[in-house]
Amino acid sequence: MTRQKATDRPPVFNNLIENYEYLGLPVDLIDPKNDFTIHKLMDIHGELPFKSCVYRANFYSFLFIKDGEGRYTTDDLEFNTKPNTIYFTNPGHYKSFEWYCLKEVYLVTMSESFLKENVHANIFEEFPFLLAETVPARVLEPAVFAEFEPLYLQIYKEYFSNSPYKNKIIGNLFVVLLLKIKEYFWEDYNPIYEGNRSSQIVKNFKRTLEKHYRELSTGKAKRVFRAQDYANEQNLHPNYLNNVIKTKTGKSVSTWIIDKTITEAKSLLQNSATPIKQIADQLGFAETAHFSNYFKKYTDTTPVLYRKHLGTGVS
Structure with a gap:
């Protein structure tokens, strides 16, 4: 299935609800009052294959693919999704995606405000890779990916809780997740080198x-x-x-x-x-x-x- 609308230029979305409403995807699992979202993509995409239009997203996205097949494009960067993949993008890019199979894939999105208020006050100093213009997807060894799984699953659990400390708990868990990302595949990251x-x-x-x-x-x-x-x-x-x-x-x-x-x-x-x-x-x-x-x-x-x-x- 393809969701595409005719337009002179790619639409711009400030949050995931705007994004999904435009694509005709359900939004009932997304908290409209929160700048943070996490959900299982198989709960959103009832019919496959699915192909999105090209759009700009003004929010951060993290994709944790334990088992799924598809294709993602960010500006001129394109890759086929594979099991045990972690993918990150920051605001402002042209994006599109396709899904052929979704067994276990989690998407996390958030605003810069959420990052600074709940994750780390000096977020970009501690995690400079978040400012990278484009970052290739990384396919990890199964044992390494398994270290990330309990973190995003706990974040998923907290997201649907009624705790008054929900955002702070999620923020602290996300710090650990970012540290693991930094440890495993951005330890040699050079923030100056971006290619052109x-x-x-x-x-x-x-x-x-x-x-x-x-x-x-x-x-x-x-x-x-x-x-x-x-x-x-x-x-x-x-x-x-x-x-x-x-x-x-x-x-x-x-x-x-x-x-x-x-x-x-x-x-x-x-x-x-x-x-x-x-x-x-x-x-x-x-x-x-x-x-x-x-x-x-x-x-x-x-x-x-x-x-x-x-x-x-x-x-």
Whole structure:
């Protein structure tokens, strides 16, 4: 079976529910209130074979294939799925997939906010491979893959629990899973080598973006970088940088900056008792009102209401 819709350009999905609704797949096993999902693909794909359209996904995906057959494409990278395969992609790529057989395959997806809030505050410093532009799938020895299986199965169990600590439990389990991934097939990962000039520009931009916001949150940087600053970091014209970033990731430099600002703001509002005025200062806003308006523009709520909804009681 093929799910394809005619369109002038590939659709863009910000979460798995949008992705599956467009493809005509069931979404009843996905929690719409959570930026994290995990499910068995055989529970989703009732009819095989299945072929998706080409699309862009603005979320992280991890695929654990114990037993399944199909094909995945990410940008120019294409591979046939095999048993004992682990596959990872980050946001912004052209993707498509086909499935011919699904016996035991688990898909995990999450947003950057979930990673930073529940997995690791300095997620990209601890796990730099998460910034890699494209990463080939890895086929592991059965004994090695067996070390990952109890981790994602426990995450699956927690995902469907009613524990008030569900996200934190999942986050801590995912830290262990990422450490195992790092140990087994990214131990010799070189974050600079990506194969061509455009890939290096994307990689350097993402690393600079992450480093700068980390310095903002710790007070080491006082001024928010603009597109010109990121271009200067690589001795590029800002128009050229924006063209490369937009072409390779589907998002402009300014959109990356907006998304990162909102992600950091949410993380600070949720995970600290820092006053909102201080958060505004840390993120480079001269006025608290400006920060509040900015936050509301991109989230449809104010920092005060966002924090109130989380139940922190801090303003």
